Amino acid sequence: MKVTNLKQVRELYIIIFLLLGFIASCQKSDKSKLTFYTIAYSSVKTGNIEIYSGSVKGKSTIKSTNENGGYVAWSPDGKQFAFYGKYDDKKTWSIHTMNIDGTNRKRMTHAKNKWDNAPDWSPDGKKIVFAREYKDSEGVWHPEIWIMNSDGSKQTQIKSLKGSNPYFTPDGRIVFSREFEDKSSAISIADIDGKNIIQLTHNNAKEWHPEVSPDGDQIAFMSNRDGNFEVYVMNIDGSNQKRLTYNDVDDWYPSWSPDGSQLIFSTATGEGREDRTIYIMNKDGSSIRKIIAHGSQAAWLKTIK
Known part of the structure; x- marks a missing residue:
């Protein structure tokens, strides 16, 4: 009888040990996957269009450049921005790249009296498409x-x-706003x-600024x-189009969260660009809340903590 009890106790200890190991492994795995979200956006708080980065809670805002620039796009590895800057009394717009700390700023395009804007990186980071x-x-x-x-x-x-x-879509195609002679777009x-x-x-x-969800299944646009x-949002094939915001003022530049569960966008709360505010909402349009004042053209990046 005692032998049987000792055997049962030994087996119970083995089970407890294995369970504790499994729990520790899960905690370690969950910790390694812990993420926090960073966004980059444009603001004219200083009088020039400048690029900032911060959290979706509106905290830890850092100015990344003191040069005239906007419409930020993150590189796939999260180490660089692409954006446009203005020259020649704003008559020439050029595409640039720079590191996320504002260093290594490079001017990529030099077409005089032309507006180069809205850059985006290919999924492998080797190409940049722009308008x-x-x-x-x-x-x-x-x-x-x-x-x-x-x-x-x-x-x-x-x-x-x-x-x-x-x-760019995740599979390397391009979604865009197609312009027509009657000034409409699709x-x-x-x-x-x-x-x-x-x-x-x-x-x-006029339908602009399409952005594809991380899983490639949906497109958010204005x-x-x-x-x-x-x-608005729709499936990648154009089906199931839904309106998400209902405001008396314009809502602009939707951008997907890395997990595809939320969107950020800008609202025109006044006459000028400086009067725009960045909001966040669930992908079905629920739970809208303000996160950053005096910001626009926000883009989302996931980083590992």
């Missing part, structure tokens, strides 16, 4: 989409894509070489189809 707009000698605006290596070399126009706000998707263009929205409205600009 270019300019007015010809007859006063006609030309919306173009260009692509280059991330070091600024081999700048090439994707000639079949006429529009703005290009953004969210569209195409291969990186400009082939297989598919129009996803059909509203005779549209004035219902009067003023609001944030």
